[in-house]
Amino acid sequence: MSEPVYSRTRPCRVAEVPRWDLETDVAVVGFGAAGACAALEAVRSGARVALIEATSGSGGTSALSGGEMYVGGSGGTPQQRAAGFQDHTEDLYRYLLMAGGPDADAAKVRLYADNSLSHFEWMQAQGLVYKNSFIPQRIVEPFTDDCLIWSGSEEAWPFVEQAKPCPRGHTPQWMGLGGGRYLMDRLAERVAESAIDVRYDTRAVALIAEESGRVQGLVLRRDGQDSFLRASRGVVLCAGGFVMNQELMRQHAPQLMRANMPIGTVDDGSGILLGQSVGGHAIHMDQGFVTLPWYPPEQLIKGIFINARGQRFINEDCYHGRVAQHALQQAGDRFWLLLDHEIFAEPEFGQFAKITIGATGDSWQEVERELDLPEGALVSTVELYNRHAARGQDPLFRKAAKWLRPLTQGPFVALDCRIDHAAWFSFTLGGLDTLPTGEVLDASRRPIAGLYAAGRTACGLPRWGAGYSSGMSLADASFFGREAGRRAATV
Numbered sequence: 055m056s057e058p059v060y061s062r063t064r065p066c067r068v069a070e071v072p073r074w075d076l077e078t079d080v081a082v083v084g085f086g087a088a089g090a091c092a093a094l095e096a097v098r099s100g101a102r103v104a105l106i107e108a109t110s111g112s113g114g115t116s117a118l119s120g121g122e123m124y125v126g127g128s129g130g131t132p133q134q135r136a137a138g139f140q141d142h143t144e145d146l147y148r149y150l151l152m153a154g155g156p157d158a159d160a161a162k163v164r165l166y167a168d169n170s171l172s173h174f175e176w177m178q179a180q181g182l183v184y185k186n187s188f189i190p191q192r193i194v195e196p197f198t199d200d201c202l203i204w205s206g207s208e209e210a211w212p213f214v215e216q217a218k219p220c221p222r223g224h225t226p227q228w229m230g231l232g233g234g235r236y237l238m239d240r241l242a243e244r245v246a247e248s249a250i251d252v253r254y255d256t257r258a259v260a261l262i263a264e265e266s267g268r269v270q271g272l273v274l275r276r277d278g279q280d281s282f283l284r285a286s287r288g289v290v291l292c293a294g295g296f297v298m299n300q301e302l303m304r305q306h307a308p309q310l311m312r313a314n315m316p317i318g319t320v321d322d323g324s325g326i327l328l329g330q331s332v333g334g335h336a337i338h339m340d341q342g343f344v345t346l347p348w349y350p351p352e353q354l355i356k357g358i359f360i361n362a363r364g365q366r367f368i369n370e371d372c373y374h375g376r377v378a379q380h381a382l383q384q385a386g387d388r389f390w391l392l393l394d395h396e397i398f399a400e401p402e403f404g405q406f407a408k409i410t411i412g413a414t415g416d417s418w419q420e421v422e423r424e425l426d427l428p429e430g431a432l433v434s435t436v437e438l439y440n441r442h443a444a445r446g447q448d449p450l451f452r453k454a455a456k457w458l459r460p461l462t463q464g465p466f467v468a469l470d471c472r473i474d475h476a477a478w479f480s481f482t483l484g485g486l487d488t489l490p491t492g493e494v495l496d497a498s499r500r501p502i503a504g505l506y507a508a509g510r511t512a513c514g515l516p517r518w519g520a521g522y523s524s525g526m527s528l529a530d531a532s533f534f535g536r537e538a539g540r541r542a543a544t545v
Contacts, residue, residue, distance in 0.1 A: 060260040060273045060280065062327040068264050074271075074284045078104040078251065080542045081272055081285035082292060083258045083325060086114025088509025088531035089292035090241040092492075092539030094180075097248050101287060101543035104251045106258055106274065108293075108320050112242040113235065115294055115318050115481065115510070116528060120195040121233025122205060123532070124525030126222040128171040133202040133224060137188035141220040143167050149208060149217040153526070155518025157338065162515055165490045166533055173533045174224065181240040185227040192352040194374060194403060194524070199229045206523025210372035211452035223525045237528070258324070261289065261505070263332050269504035288504040288542035290492065292535060295482035295510035296323030297342070306339035306484065310519075312382055312473050313344045313480035321481065325511035329486040332505060335497040338517045339484035343527075344382055345375040346471055346478050347403040348391060354401060355457050357393040358439055359471075362386030364422070364431030366439065369451035378478060379519040381471075390425065390468040392436065394461040401469070407477045412470030421466050436461055483522070485513040492538025506542050508535040 060066055080096040082089045085107035097103045125131060127143035134141050147167035151158045166173075178184065188202040196203065205223025207213045228236040245252065253274070260273040262282065271284040296302040297316040302323045304311065326336055349355055355371050361384040368380040381389050390412055401409050413424035422432040440460035442448055448458055470476065485507065487495045492506035508514070509531035516526040 062260060062324055063331050064260065065263040065331050066260045066273050068262060068270055071262060071282050073282060075281040076104065076283040078102045078283065078285055079287040080290060080539065081106060081283055082290045082539065083272070083328070084114060084292035084294060084509070084511070085112040085252070086292060086294065086509060086531065087116035087238065087241065087528055088511070088535035089114070089290070090238070090245055091532045091535035092290045092292055092508055093250050094241070094244055094248065095536040095539035096543040097250050099540050099543035103249070104253065104283060104285070105245065106256050106272070107252065107254050108257045110254050112245070113238045113319070115321055116531065117235045117238040118317060118319065119234035119528060120225060120231060120524070121228060121237040122195065122223050122225045122525035122528065123174065123177065124205060124222050124523055124529045125170045125174040125224050126220060127167050130220070131171060131174055131224065133184060133186055133188060134220060136186050137202055137221070139220045141222065142218065145218045145220060146170060146222070149213055150515060152213050152216060153206070153518070153521035153523060154515060155521050157517065159515070159517070162490045162534070166515060166529070169533070170529070173536070176536070177532060180244050182237060183227045184224055188221065191350065192355060193350045194347045195231055196225055197230060199227045201225055201227065205525050207372040207376055209454060211369055211454070223523070234528070258293070258328060261328050261332055267332060267502060269332060269502065285504070287545065288506055290538050290542055291325040291329055291486070291505070291507040291511045292509045293325030293511050294318060294321040295485065296326060297321050297481045299323040307342055307482060309340070309382055310342040310344060310480055310482070312387070313478035314473065315477045315479045317479055317481045321510070325507065326485055329494050329505065329507055329511070332502055333496040334494045334502060334505065335487045336485060337487045337513045341483040341517055341519050342480050343375055343483060343516070343519055343522045344478055344480040345378045346409070346476055347374060347407050348401050348409060348469070348471065349374065350402045351399050353397045353399060354391065354393065356397045356459055357391045358436070358461070359389060359391055360432060360435060362388040364427045364435055366435055366451060369448065369453040371453050371457045373523055375522050376520050387473040389471040389473070391471055392421070392461060393467045393469065394463045395465055396463040398467050409476050410470050411467055413468040415466055416464045418466055421468050425468060482510060483513065483516050483519060485511050488512045490534070490537060491541040492534060493541065506538040508538045
């Protein structure tokens with residue numbers, strides 16, 4: 055008799071389980087921020103917890119991040135208040151609702167906005183330290199150990215019309231880039247201190263479910279051997295997104311594949327596929343984060359982006375990821391940032407992002423010819439922009455007045471931001487549809503008994519690429535990971 059073949063796309067039925075090798079109350083798949091927080095809340099709620107990780111250590115994609123969390127509300131964090139900001143919960147709520155896009159999950163946004171500050175305090179209680187400092191200049195990520203930054207489109211149209219601007223990016227006290235590793239190390243320390251049974255180098259290859267659909271456990275594989283884990287209260291899927299799965303990307307997010315630098319570790323969609331195998335419904339699978347880090351220095355925001363037709367397409371004072379998201383929606387792969395002598399500077403991430411000078415000239419006509427654009431295309435765009443910028447206006451895209459100035463001081467420069475030339479970074483935002491409690495829903499939005507999800511395996515607060523802000527993924531993953539772990543342990 056041939057050995058059974060287990061698959062992420064088909065559940066193993068309880069009747070097919072030859073034996074139970076392991077037993078626990080809650081099984082968590084994935085040891086990134088979502089999985090760590092889910093496991094910690096579950097064990098602290100009195101459950102026995104097994105934490106399953108495919109690699110040889112903790113971290114996941116969370117450890118590749120800057121460690122930044124998008125938090126605020128309730129009057130503001132200590133860092134916000136010290137910098138002179140009062141962050142009202144309703145402003146945070148309205149901003150996150152806009153950032154979530156046309157299908158924002160109002161229930162999740164409401165829960166997070168009301169509890170964001172207390173969640174930030176919980177993260178600090180896990181050992182994370184945040185310096186009481188603020189960087190007012192627009193940056194992507196601190197090179198220093200400073201904390202508070204503008205990390206989204208809070209001051210830009212259209213968000214500024216509905217929510218009072220406030221900086222909400224909180225980076226832990228970590229010198230240089232890469233604070234995500236520091237954040238994950240602190241969470242991993244708390245996991246190590248607990249009674250959580252951590253199993254590395256172990257993959258979840260199938261869910262185990264009753265004929266009724268209730269999830270009862272996992273088929274695990276390590277060193278080529280299968281084992282069977284019973285999870286009497288539930289399974290929490292926190293296995294990341296699917297940016298590393300080319301088949302799923304082609305199927306769901308072909309536009310996102312234009313970005314050439316995927317951010318992930320084992321983000322192969324395994325958690326999403328496991329959820330779908332028992333009827334879990336995946337939503338917004340076409341959405342993702344994409345960016346080209348073209349500032350700092352912030353003076354570059356005073357330039358203008360043009361596409362292959364020589365036309366502007368965005369207000370450049372919004373979040374860098376929103377600019378890149380709109381760029382992906384343009385025809386062609388050619389994009390340039392136009393600057394004059396007065397504001398020209400090389401982007402601080404320029405070498406990293408492969409942003410180079412694409413053309414120079416003593417007039418915009420020379421730049422236009424060097425870029426091989428149709429005669430008058432670039433020139434007319436700049437002339438229109440300059441005419442209104444001189445009056446502090448941008449009627450086409452509503453760029454804020456403080457970033458407006460005519461580009462009239464030669465020589466002139468076009469920074470080359472072509473998709474096939476520069477480094478465009480991306481990860482996915484779509485995933486399993488869940489309640490705020492983490493319960494996975496089917497296509498009729500009915501909970502699947504015993505199954506939960508969080509992080510990029512689920513579709514959480516960030517679900518619209520054009521609304522993403524730095525820090526939303528870690529905030530979403532850690533907060534709703536906690537919700538899922540607590541719910542699974544106590545239901």
